[in-house]
Amino acid sequence: xxxxxxxxxxxxxxxxxxxxxxxxxxxxxxxxxxxxxxxxxxxxxxxxxxxxxxxxxxxxxxxxxxxxxxxxxxxxxxxxxxxxxxxxxxxxxxxxxxxxxxxxxxxxxxxxxxxxxxxxxxxxx
Numbered sequence: 001x002x003x004x005x006x007x008x009x010x011x012x013x014x015x016x017x018x019x020x021x022x023x024x025x026x027x028x029x030x031x032x033x034x035x036x037x038x039x040x041x042x043x044x045x046x047x048x049x050x051x052x053x054x055x056x057x058x059x060x061x062x063x064x065x066x067x068x069x070x071x072x073x074x075x076x077x078x079x080x081x082x083x084x085x086x087x088x089x090x091x092x093x094x095x096x097x098x099x100x101x102x103x104x105x106x107x108x109x110x111x112x113x114x115x116x117x118x119x120x121x122x123x124x125x
Contacts, residue, residue: 001041002078002114006071009109019068020047022104030100031071034093038084041074067110078114 010019028045035043047069048054054066075081084090101107 002075002081002116004071004073004075004081004112005115006073006112007067007110008069008071009106010068011104011106014104016068019104023047023069027097027100027104030097034090034097035073037090037093038087039075039080040084041076042072043074044072046070046072081114 008023010016014022023045024047031043048066057063058066075084085094
């Protein structure tokens with residue numbers, strides 16, 4: 001299983017509340033609809049919370065500012081991802097999704113990359 005991680009910064013001038021609402025209520029359904037047409041196994045939005053605690057983490061380690069959120073999408077493997085993004089029937093949907101991202105994401109300050117999970121600890125239930 002591979003995961004696409006998209007670390008997101010909101011557009012300048014957009015409040016945290018506006019960003020979260022748009023991402024969750026407008027963009028989320030678009031991404032969910034597209035995911036359902038692909039071989040995506042899971043789509044998750046991670047919205048940044050706890051600004052005071054984040055500031056403490058940042059200051060204690062000399063870190064950069066936190067992202068406003070992270071989107072995670074899972075595929076079985078890279079071939080499944082490649083098959084999805086080269087499907088002609090989905091080309092228009094991908095373009096609409098990218099155009100919508102430009103409405104609320106500062107793409108020049110965001111990043112995306114593929115990862116593979118290596119679990120190190122998990123509490124037994």
